[in-house]
Amino acid sequence: MTRRRSFPWGPSLSSASGAAVRPAPVNEHDLVPRALVRLPRNVDGIVRVAVGGVPQIEGVDFFLVGRLLVFERAIEPERPLRYLRRLVAATGMGTTRRTEKVDVWFGSRDDPDVVRDLPVERYP
Numbered sequence: 598m599t600r601r602r603s604f605p606w607g608p609s610l611s612s613a614s615g616a617a618v619r620p621a622p623v624n625e626h627d628l629v630p631r632a633l634v635r636l637p638r639n640v641d642g643i644v645r646v647a648v649g650g651v652p653q654i655e656g657v658d659f660f661l662v663g664r665l666l667v668f669e670r671a672i673e674p675e676r677p678l679r680y681l682r683r684l685v686a687a688t689g690m691g692t693t694r695r696t697e698k699v700d701v702w703f704g705s706r707d708d709p710d711v712v713r714d715l716p717v718e719r720y721p
């Protein structure tokens with residue numbers, strides 16, 4: 598039986614020997630960006646990044662390039678409800694869309710500050 602270990606902010610992975618394995622990071626030059634998130638000026642020393650409440654691993658899920666978080670996968674930002682969707686929602690029928698929000702924790706690990714719902718830019 599393999600023993601599973603988890604990283605502080607990442608997914609739980611294990612090898613056949615039971616030791617924790619972290620996926621090999623991709624070189625940022627080989628990255629095909631799909632979504633960009635600009636960090637506010639007051640963010641310094643990122644502790645943690647989550648997309649839709651799911652923790653992300655730097656070098657695997659995203660890269661920090663200057664003041665940009667670069668994601669290789671597309672992130673669906675929240676879009677405003679149009680007239681027809683509002684009408685359907687008002688009748689009591691549920692309407693759901695895939696929306697993801699980016700949250701960034703920064704500062705000290707003991708008492709990090711958080712910036713929630715950062716705007717996502719789609720990359721062509």
